[in-house]
Amino acid sequence: MDEYPVKVGSMLYTLVDPNKGHEIAYNRWYERDHYYAGCMIGPWLFAGSRWVATRELKDLRFPQDDSNLVTQPYDAGSYVAIYWVHKDHHNDHFKWAGGQVVELYKEGRGFAERKHAHTVLYWYHGTEYRDPDGVPVELALDACFDGHISVAIDRAAGVAEAQLDEFLAGALAETMAGSAIAMSSQWKPEQRGGETTSQAPMDLGSPTGGDSRIMQLMFTETDVRESWDRIVSYGQRVNDSGLATVVYAAPFHRTKVGTDTYVDEIW
Template sequence: MTLTPVRLGQALFTMVDPSRGHEVAYNRWYERDHRYSGCMIGPGWFAGSRWVATKALKDLRFPETGPVATKTEDGSYLAIYWVHEPEMEEAEAWARTQVGELYAAGRGFAEREHVHTGQYLPDSTVSAREDGVPLELAHDHNYGGLVVVMIEAADGMDRADAIRTIDSGPVKTLLGKGAVDLVSSWRAKPWPADHNVPMKMGNDGGSPDRILQMCFLEDDPARSWQQIIDYAAEIESSGAGTVTFASPFIPTVVGTDKYTDELW
């Protein structure tokens, strides 16, 4: 039998706020129903993880406003899912149908707001180690922290050149400091013309050519946040682009309501 390696084709990135007063109900609905019925049981959806930004973590965010989060307090929960490359079209078609059927059956949750939800395609991955954790396994490695960085390429800078500049300079410097283990860069994938969902999907995240980075850490990112501040400054001084959103997240404790009382 020939084994076919898993090929990461795209990601779903969804940052959401529960309505105030509905934090526990939202958390339970998402973990005990929607995370699985709306994503993980679908064809091609092979991995995922869920993250939270408490008020203390949100207070570390910068800049104060931007195209991803209008205010630094926006976006308490982040769910990220990987989709297998050979099944991308099937996965998308299934998700569109499935979400509609779930809402029609009364299995939606109205007391929430999408801050930014989008599909992203992988551009590059840089690891701190020669034989580090493959990006396909990042969700199952049980990382202790995640930093999301959104970058707009500088005027006149080709997007691919901007990523090469960032990966060869600022990313290598960041990884060399020891806190961040893996940095992946992503490009936005437009929603299909027939995309029809029963809720608004939040901000557009910036220009179509923006660069989304997911930085995985073994430890709580608050403990090494100065490294991210310095990283953003180095990106801008390199001439590659401008950071429009930088946020630390920690993993939720699945099956519990931990952190639901620390969001605001």
């Protein structure tokens, strides 16, 4: 794969539910105002995308009990927005973002009728690709993939990070081979309490996860449901390895920008 100077270094992952009765208003506010004013116009943030979980997709999530450490209950979080920030400019962007969200709320441009399920900043840890010359991760949010899959994994005590990375690379290669899953990028959470998250005017949802947490973001070229059996098998393989445990796996459709498609299907 050819190399270019633009490199992702970190991301914002924000999984949110609108309050019931406010679904359309939330979707339009986020898409038409906050997506841009709160994120895209900021320095060094170069890509973004929104994804939605219908009721049908929520019921595919696993685990669905207390071992799910990202969404409680398991079906919390209907819309996830994902943003890439350029390598070596994490602080440049999020210092701006922390102040920007405060100013937007002062101007009456917030949205109270929503609840965060899991909003966390993550550091880039690498990408596994299905194809040797596929879409690079830097273009993933703009590439019009049909589906997205989030998988959070906690490394077992006593297991070295490099050991788990090697295992996951092999497991992902087999999972993606011959499938519609084009890539899986890996991310490590930034702990809350910094300048950005401390200024947030709302609760940000479930904990970030510790140093053992890896968040994987996969993108599919076809309807995400067509790939789900592979993800179930992948999750079982991770759990059976003794090296780590899947604590969250969730599929999403890409939102249809400028429409209210899926809004009436999230519950």
